Amino acid sequence: MSAVVQAIRGMNDLLPDDTSMWQQVEKVLRETVQAYGYQEMRMPIVEKTNLFSRAIGEVTDVVEKEMYSFIDRSGDDLSLRPEGTAGCVRACIEHNLIVNQEQRLWYMGPMFRHERPQKGRYRQFHQMGVEVFGLEGPDVDAEIIAMSHSIFKKLGIADDLQLQINTLGNSQERALYREKLVKYLEEHFEELDEDSKRRTHTNPLRVLDSKDENVQRLLVNAPKLSECLGAETTAHFSRLLQMLSALGIKYVINEKLVRGLDYYNLTVFEWVTTALGAQGTVCGGGRYDTLVELLGGKPTKAVGFGLGLERLMLLLTTLNKISIRPHVDVYVVGSGENIDLKMLQLADNLREQLPQYRIMTHCGGGNFKKQFKKADRLGAKVAVILGENEIANHTVTLKDLLNQDAPQQECPETQVVAMLNMLLKDK
RNA sequence: GUGGCUAUAGUUCAGUUGGUAGAGCACUGGAUUGUGAUUCCAGGUGUCAAGGGUUCGAGCCCCUUUAGCCACCCCA
Numbered sequence: 001m002s003a004v005v006q007a008i009r010g011m012n013d014l015l016p017d018d019t020s021m022w023q024q025v026e027k028v029l030r031e032t033v034q035a036y037g038y039q040e041m042r043m044p045i046v047e048k049t050n051l052f053s054r055a056i057g058e059v060t061d062v063v064e065k066e067m068y069s070f071i072d073r074s075g076d077d078l079s080l081r082p083e084g085t086a087g088c089v090r091a092c093i094e095h096n097l098i099v100n101q102e103q104r105l106w107y108m109g110p111m112f113r114h115e116r117p118q119k120g121r122y123r124q125f126h127q128m129g130v131e132v133f134g135l136e137g138p139d140v141d142a143e144i145i146a147m148s149h150s151i152f153k154k155l156g157i158a159d160d161l162q163l164q165i166n167t168l169g170n171s172q173e174r175a176l177y178r179e180k181l182v183k184y185l186e187e188h189f190e191e192l193d194e195d196s197k198r199r200t201h202t203n204p205l206r207v208l209d210s211k212d213e214n215v216q217r218l219l220v221n222a223p224k225l226s227e228c229l230g231a232e233t234t235a236h237f238s239r240l241l242q243m244l245s246a247l248g249i250k251y252v253i254n255e256k257l258v259r260g261l262d263y264y265n266l267t268v269f270e271w272v273t274t275a276l277g278a279q280g281t282v283c284g285g286g287r288y289d290t291l292v293e294l295l296g297g298k299p300t301k302a303v304g305f306g307l308g309l310e311r312l313m314l315l316l317t318t319l320n321k322i323s324i325r326p327h328v329d330v331y332v333v334g335s336g337e338n339i340d341l342k343m344l345q346l347a348d349n350l351r352e353q354l355p356q357y358r359i360m361t362h363c364g365g366g367n368f369k370k371q372f373k374k375a376d377r378l379g380a381k382v383a384v385i386l387g388e389n390e391i392a393n394h395t396v397t398l399k400d401l402l403n404q405d406a407p408q409q410e411c412p413e414t415q416v417v418a419m420l421n422m423l424l425k426d427k
Numbered sequence: 428g429u430g431g432c433u434a435u436a437g438u439u440c441a442g443u444u445g446g447u448a449g450a451g452c453a454c455u456g457g458a459u460u461g462u463g464a465u466u467c468c469a470g471g472u473g474u475c476a477a478g479g480g481u482u483c484g485a486g487c488c489c490c491u492u493u494a495g496c497c498a499c500c501c502c503a
Contacts, residue, residue, distance in 0.1 A: 009494070061501050065428070083503085115501065116428070117494090127503060195500070211499080260502060270503095281503060308503025335461065368462045376463040387461060401463070408462085 326379025
């Protein structure tokens with residue numbers, strides 16, 4: 001309660017109950033990306049500031065006012081990464097991973113944005129990201145969307161998320177549309193709200209997803225991006241939609257989905273939920289075919305997505321799809337003279353021979369009632385009992401804690417491992 | 428960054444025009460010195476977010492700060 005030392009605003013501690021659930025989710029994420037043959041990348045958390053301003057776009061909010069930037073001791077302008085794609089692309093260029101070859105990569109870790117914190121939006125948050133380089137077809141777009149879908153299926157929330165999808169066309173098509181849209185917006189400039197007025201000249205496509213009702217009414221008659229798209233773009237998009245249907249993935253085309261980072265082109269998508277208020281986007285991504293070249297690499301097609309782990313966790317807990325798991329399988333209890341030493345020895349021996357189980361020794365003494373209560377609270381499945389009788393008989397008693405009626409078994413020391421293994425096998 | 432709401436025990440929350448804190452759950456010990464549930468008994472574990480002000484007296488009123496939440500903004 002003392003306010004002397006507090007965590008930084010918007011940066012959270014994950015406590016044991018939290019990490020219990022995070023680890024379950026991280027396991028699903030790792031298993032899924034590995035099932036698709038993707039390889040892990042680990043990039044630094046700090047990069048040169050200009051990497052992000054070049055990659056994400058000078059006039060985006062992320063770069064303009066949300067980065068944790070500082071000058072380090074040697075005078076370099078550095079920033080905590082606000083997202084993962086820029087650093088991943090930089091690393092791939094720097095180590096020649098994408099010259100004449102394709103890469104399918106993933107990463108996971110903390111990102112930093114100085115925004116006003118809210119539920120589902122934090123200053124240090126975590127993303128799992130996927131990036132594919134050197135493949136230009138809609139097949140790989142479909143693959144990563146299917147991968148995200150697979151994650152949600154495994155976590156039991158696929159029905160609670162809606163896939164919204166759109167195509168932004170290539171840069172010529174977008175430039176043409178931008179011109180038309182700006183012209184239209186300027187004709188109705190006085191009807192726009194303040195934010196939309198500002199964006200008309202900085203980032204006009206963002207006016208499309210404005211929440212202002214008047215603006216949305218006005219947009220009904222505005223030029224449509226789809227009217228500016230050429231045959232190639234249309235073919236890419238319709239083929240992608242076909243593939244999604246074939247994979248049994250439902251989608252909603254959202255022509256106003258534009259996304260805030262400048263590097264996207266062609267395919268863009270978001271997985272959104274209504275269960276998290278204003279922070280409903282759990283996963284978002286798309287194609288960024290020009291970014292590698294923009295950052296000094298050989299022109300390389302690319303597509304990827306970012307998945308917000310806090311939002312994912314929030315959704316899972318809100319929908320009761322995840323719970324805290326016990327962190328102990330076996331609890332060693334004991335009573336008698338010098339029993340503490342024997343308990344430690346026994347537990348060590350068991351851990352060596354049964355490394356797959358989590359074995360905890362009761363410390364701090366107390367009567368059996370107290371010790372069993374503790375075992376129960378911890379969710380242990382089996383109690384290993386060492387008492388005076390057992391010491392005298394060179395035995396150990398095993399008790400099945402999940403089945404109250406099961407008789408406990410006293411077995412010779414030499415058979416403990418085998419018996420324990422049998423008891424735990426099906427639990 | 429803008430506007431608004433909130434902050435009392437581990438937790439969810441009461442707390443009367445201002446009279447120095449209380450309930451449920453949880454937790455600890457005991458009834459039961461070789462055994463988990465239930466029951467019963469006992470225990471309040473608190474700098475009332477922090478700092479300042481008004482007052483004889485502040486959890487309550489005023490100011491500042493901090494943090495959380497809601498919407499905007501933005502995005503994961």
